[in-house]
Amino acid sequence: MLIWLVLAGAALAAFGIALAIGSSRLAPAELLQALVSPQDSTAGDIVTRLRLPRALAAFATGGLLALAGALMQVLLRNPLADPYVLGLSGGASVGALGAMMLGLGALWVNLGAGAGALAAIALVFALARRDFSRRQIFGAHEASPRLLLTGVILAAGWGAVITIMLTVASESKLRGMLFWLMGDLNGAESWTPAMLVLAAALVVTVPLARDLNVLLRGEALAHSLGVRVAALRRAAYLVAAAATALAVTTAGPVGFVGLVVPHALRLALGNDQRVLLPAAALAGGTLLLLADTVARSVLAPQQLPVGVITAVLGVPAFMFLLTRSPRTAGAA
Amino acid sequence: MPLARCLLAAALALARVPAGAEVRVTDDAGRAVTLKAPAQRIISLAPHLTELLFAAGAGKQAIGTVEFSDYPEGARAVARVGDSALLDLERIVELRPDLILVWQHGNAQRQLDKLLSLGIPVFYDQPNRLSDIPRSIERLGRLAGTEVVATSVARAFRAREADLRKRYAGRAPVRVFYQIWEQPLMTINDEHLISDVIRLCGGHNVMADLKQLAPVISTEAVLAADPEVIAGATAEPNMRDDLDNWKTWPRILAVKRDNLFVIHTDLISRHTPRVLDGAQQMCENLDKARAKRRR
Numbered sequence: 001m002l003i004w005l006v007l008a009g010a011a012l013a014a015f016g017i018a019l020a021i022g023s024s025r026l027a028p029a030e031l032l033q034a035l036v037s038p039q040d041s042t043a044g045d046i047v048t049r050l051r052l053p054r055a056l057a058a059f060a061t062g063g064l065l066a067l068a069g070a071l072m073q074v075l076l077r078n079p080l081a082d083p084y085v086l087g088l089s090g091g092a093s094v095g096a097l098g099a100m101m102l103g104l105g106a107l108w109v110n111l112g113a114g115a116g117a118l119a120a121i122a123l124v125f126a127l128a129r130r131d132f133s134r135r136q137i138f139g140a141h142e143a144s145p146r147l148l149l150t151g152v153i154l155a156a157g158w159g160a161v162i163t164i165m166l167t168v169a170s171e172s173k174l175r176g177m178l179f180w181l182m183g184d185l186n187g188a189e190s191w192t193p194a195m196l197v198l199a200a201a202l203v204v205t206v207p208l209a210r211d212l213n214v215l216l217r218g219e220a221l222a223h224s225l226g227v228r229v230a231a232l233r234r235a236a237y238l239v240a241a242a243a244t245a246l247a248v249t250t251a252g253p254v255g256f257v258g259l260v261v262p263h264a265l266r267l268a269l270g271n272d273q274r275v276l277l278p279a280a281a282l283a284g285g286t287l288l289l290l291a292d293t294v295a296r297s298v299l300a301p302q303q304l305p306v307g308v309i310t311a312v313l314g315v316p317a318f319m320f321l322l323t324r325s326p327r328t329a330g331a332a
Numbered sequence: 333m334p335l336a337r338c339l340l341a342a343a344l345a346l347a348r349v350p351a352g353a354e355v356r357v358t359d360d361a362g363r364a365v366t367l368k369a370p371a372q373r374i375i376s377l378a379p380h381l382t383e384l385l386f387a388a389g390a391g392k393q394a395i396g397t398v399e400f401s402d403y404p405e406g407a408r409a410v411a412r413v414g415d416s417a418l419l420d421l422e423r424i425v426e427l428r429p430d431l432i433l434v435w436q437h438g439n440a441q442r443q444l445d446k447l448l449s450l451g452i453p454v455f456y457d458q459p460n461r462l463s464d465i466p467r468s469i470e471r472l473g474r475l476a477g478t479e480v481v482a483t484s485v486a487r488a489f490r491a492r493e494a495d496l497r498k499r500y501a502g503r504a505p506v507r508v509f510y511q512i513w514e515q516p517l518m519t520i521n522d523e524h525l526i527s528d529v530i531r532l533c534g535g536h537n538v539m540a541d542l543k544q545l546a547p548v549i550s551t552e553a554v555l556a557a558d559p560e561v562i563a564g565a566t567a568e569p570n571m572r573d574d575l576d577n578w579k580t581w582p583r584i585l586a587v588k589r590d591n592l593f594v595i596h597t598d599l600i601s602r603h604t605p606r607v608l609d610g611a612q613q614m615c616e617n618l619d620k621a622r623a624k625r626r627r
Binding site for chain 1: 400417418513515517550552556558583
């Protein structure tokens with residue numbers, strides 16, 4: 001409980017920083033004025049129409065990615081798993097880049113990303129359906145690598161399609177396409193769907209956390225303890241996939257958060273999914289929110305891709321935890 | 333002896349551009365490029381270099397170029413040897429060029445090194461500022477042996493530029509934000525050709541002080557700068573929408589006064605004589621913005 005309070009406090013502090021910092025320097029009085037009556041000043045526009053929606057989008061995206069990463073690591077029982085490992089970001093990228101190549105607007109790019117992500121989810125589900133079915137579980141003592149391999153190979157396929165698209169795209173469109181691929185929260189004003197899905201994902205997964213803990217000990221054991229393994233795996237996959245799809249649709253494929261936040265929390269808090277999953281949502285959201293604030297303000301008015309900042313902040317923090325902690329990394 | 337003097341002058345004139353005479357011109361990479369004779373088979377590896385080559389009167393000598401070389405009309409018929417990112421080296425060698433024109437930023441260095449190692453003369457041409465354009469035309473004229481045309485075209489360019497400057501540069505300053513790309517939002521700093529155009533018209537680029545040539549910036553910075561004019565380039569009909577998105581920010585002076593101006597990208601982003609057509613449009617637009625002040 002305490003840890004959630006600490007993380008929630010950190011998240012609130014991050015929101016405060018995100019609203020206060022940006023290209024234009026606002027005095028504290030101006031900032032308050034902007035929050036109280038945003039309608040009659042440029043400062044009001046800046047704080048409530050630019051900084052706030054972007055901060056909410058960043059938090060929701062980071063939360064979704066960290067939660068999806070934690071679930072994927074449990075589902076695949078592989079410490080290298082992240083939200084994108086099964087090719088979801090590849091599918092989303094193909095959809096988004098396709099919309100850009102056709103010269104369509106931002107709405108269509110988002111819809112393209114969403115459609116691509118759904119296609120990728122469905123493809124994995126169809127091709128690795130035996131991993132999600134009940135019959136396969138009987139007698140399988142170790143997790144089959146089929147699901148992971150299916151996803152990784154599909155991801156490679158999507159990667160090839162992306163490369164082809166980048167090669168044939170006209171120069172004028174290439175810029176926007178490359179920028180989208182780096183992951184960016186500029187202009188990510190539609191934070192509502194991401195926030196709603198984040199809440200829904202938590203509501204669905206937290207009751208499953210106990211069973212997920214058992215699943216980590218092996219599928220045969222989980223089965224003998226009465227856990228409905230096939231259904232659980234399906235649920236974990238679908239929640240992780242939906243979370244990733246929304247995150248990528250909101251901000252493009254932002255890297256690093258989904259891989260490292262769950263591991264860092266495992267090192268700090270242990271591997272109890274009941275604590276870990278909500279903590280991942282809070283910590284992932286906070287990390288991406290802070291990273292995005294740095295990305296848009298450190299060289300302001302110039303903007304950096306947020307993925308660079310998550311790595312710059314995350315790598316040393318993670319290494320510190322890894323060398324300090326007596327627990328082993330990648331317990332998943 | 334007037335006759336002798338005339339003959340001497342004629343001889344000198346001929347001596348400057350005779351077929352078979354050695355040509356030596358220093359390029360923008362600082363290399364002295366020497367040709368045994370003016371180039372007759374030229375490949376240009378950037379659309380604006382093709383356009384400059386035609387402007388310099390050497391369009392007939394252009395035997396190869398890259399995608400998007402669409403101006404003047406004659407350039408469309410020239411054989412394609414790749415795009416600015418990837419070149420078809422075999423096709424280039426097959427065309428037996430005696431000169432390749434290169435824009436440093438555009439082409440893959442590894443492929444250029446290969447061409448250099450094949451012994452084909454390569455000329456780097458990097459017109460950055462407005463004043464570099466006539467200089468580029470003159471140099472291309474010397475390389476192609478069409479100096480007479482090139483010199484007069486360059487002179488006409490300088491005259492028209494000076495005329496615009498005299499007319500507009502001294503007028504009441506207008507703060508301009510120039511958008512070269514919407515998503516990500518990109519602008520240009522003071523080093524850019526477009527910034528030269530804005531200055532020529534008596535405008536001030538509000539993002540002039542940024543360090544990068546074409547930086548990605550925040551919407552917030554534009555709100556804070558509160559420009560009087562927002563201008564942008566368009567290449568396709570549907571890109572008109574790009575500037576319309578600013579209308580959601582009615583507090584920006586440019587939006588309040590409806591000073592959102594679009595200029596065709598080929599007229600303002602290419603380093604060619606046509607940039608003065610773009611400049612003419614820009615200057616007229618800034619004047620429209622000035623007129624709205626008095627209302």
